[in-house]
Amino acid sequence: MAESCLTPVPSLIADLFGPEKRTRILALYMCTKAVFCIIASCFGTPVINLAGLNWRNALRITPGFGLFGLLLAVIVMKEPQRGGMEDDKNGDEGTKLNCSCYTNLKQLLKSCHFLTFTAGILCYAYVLGAKYFWVPRIIRQARKDVPIEVYCWTTDCSYDDNLIFGIIKCASDLIGILIGTEISKRYQKKNPNVDALLCGIGLFFCAPFFVLFIFFVEINLPAAYGFIAISRILQAICQVPMVNMKLNLVSPGLRGTASSIQMLFAKLIGKVGSIYFIMLISEAILKHNYTRLSSVQFALTLAPLVAMIGGIVFFTVYLLKQKRAAKPGPEAVISQK
Numbered sequence: 524m525a526e527s528c529l530t531p532v533p534s535l536i537a538d539l540f541g542p543e544k545r546t547r548i549l550a551l552y553m554c555t556k557a558v559f560c561i562i563a564s565c566f567g568t569p570v571i572n573l574a575g576l577n578w579r580n581a582l583r584i585t586p587g588f589g590l591f592g593l594l595l596a597v598i599v600m601k602e603p604q605r606g607g608m609e610d611d612k613n614g615d616e617g618t619k620l621n622c623s624c625y626t627n628l629k630q631l632l633k634s635c636h637f638l639t640f641t642a643g644i645l646c647y648a649y650v651l652g653a654k655y656f657w658v659p660r661i662i663r664q665a666r667k668d669v670p671i672e673v674y675c676w677t678t679d680c681s682y683d684d685n686l687i688f689g690i691i692k693c694a695s696d697l698i699g700i701l702i703g704t705e706i707s708k709r710y711q712k713k714n715p716n717v718d719a720l721l722c723g724i725g726l727f728f729c730a731p732f733f734v735l736f737i738f739f740v741e742i743n744l745p746a747a748y749g750f751i752a753i754s755r756i757l758q759a760i761c762q763v764p765m766v767n768m769k770l771n772l773v774s775p776g777l778r779g780t781a782s783s784i785q786m787l788f789a790k791l792i793g794k795v796g797s798i799y800f801i802m803l804i805s806e807a808i809l810k811h812n813y814t815r816l817s818s819v820q821f822a823l824t825l826a827p828l829v830a831m832i833g834g835i836v837f838f839t840v841y842l843l844k845q846k847r848a849a850k851p852g853p854e855a856v857i858s859q860k
Contacts, residue, residue: 534778537770545770546711549763550704557700560693627780636772636847637781639840644785645792646833647726647761652793653826654733654758657801658751659688661819665740668816691752699725699759707764718764718771719841725760727834730827732757737820737827758830761837768840801825 532552540548631637662684703721710717732754739747773781804822809815 531779531782533766533770534775534782537775537778542771546704546708546763546767549766550700553700553762554697557693557697560696561690627777628784631773631777631781631784634772636840636843639836639843640768640772641785641788643722643726643833643836643840644765645788646829646836647722647758647765648789648793649797650726650729650733650758650826650830650833652797653801653823653829654751654755655692656794656798657819657823657826658736659684661737661740661816661823662688662744662747664816664819665744668814669741687748688751691748692755695752695755696759696762699756700762702756703760704763706760707767716841716844718768719837719844721764722761722768723834723837723841725757725834726830726837729754729757730830730834733827733830734824737823740820741816797826 533549536548536552537545666684703725706721707718714720732750736747736750736754739750769781769785770778801819801822804825805818808818808821813821
């Protein structure tokens, strides 16, 4: 249910705010998520301690917040006009035509730009999912295999790594979103295609720091935390530019379909694919007399490779947009026909 609410948010923001304000509002929305993520990480651990070390008790407060958000949406929100804040060249065709989902999908799949952009998003989702699932587990495995003396912050030390990584994850996202938004906003007039370049740089250069984290986790844990923080900051730089690119590439009438397609495959690749393939490789390596930690480390190097491929894909999108901008005539937007 939560994911179904996230899908229309970018389209809703695009319908409420014009292109000149859209970047700031998207950044505010994503920063709000990061701030409350930090609060949840810090607040959840004391709840676990007070509730007898049962992690399920920390989640029992979330339905109340969900109900509060639903009431706010029902009472305060009003349905905006689809494409009402767009320029006439993009907004009118998105509001006048009402085509079937099949027609919309067919129109999107004809666009080389949209397919290339979606490939970059899938690489981004794979790397993000790998970090989310495997980073706490590889740290926990390193604590088992390597003697590391640390001070326990919680009653049960097993929650410490989740707390630290949760704070690093949310704080890194916040910093990366702010950096990406500011660079995008500042250089948008000089280079209208700066968003694709930012995504390529962020995703490509987060890979080496991820590799350093993977192999430093058994050597120096604080340094490993530092490397994963830098890697997440670089990857978070892509968040606002990616949404901006989608909103600029697709007409208002197709944004819902485009968001649904990308969200569906991003979740499959990020939440399922990154877990399954890395686990499969790890189990295969484990059969050759490697330790559990070493097998996971070598298997996890697939994620930085995918990050570099994703960076190259976004650089390709940038070159395609530059080539299209060099041609005479107005910039094309994927629209309904």
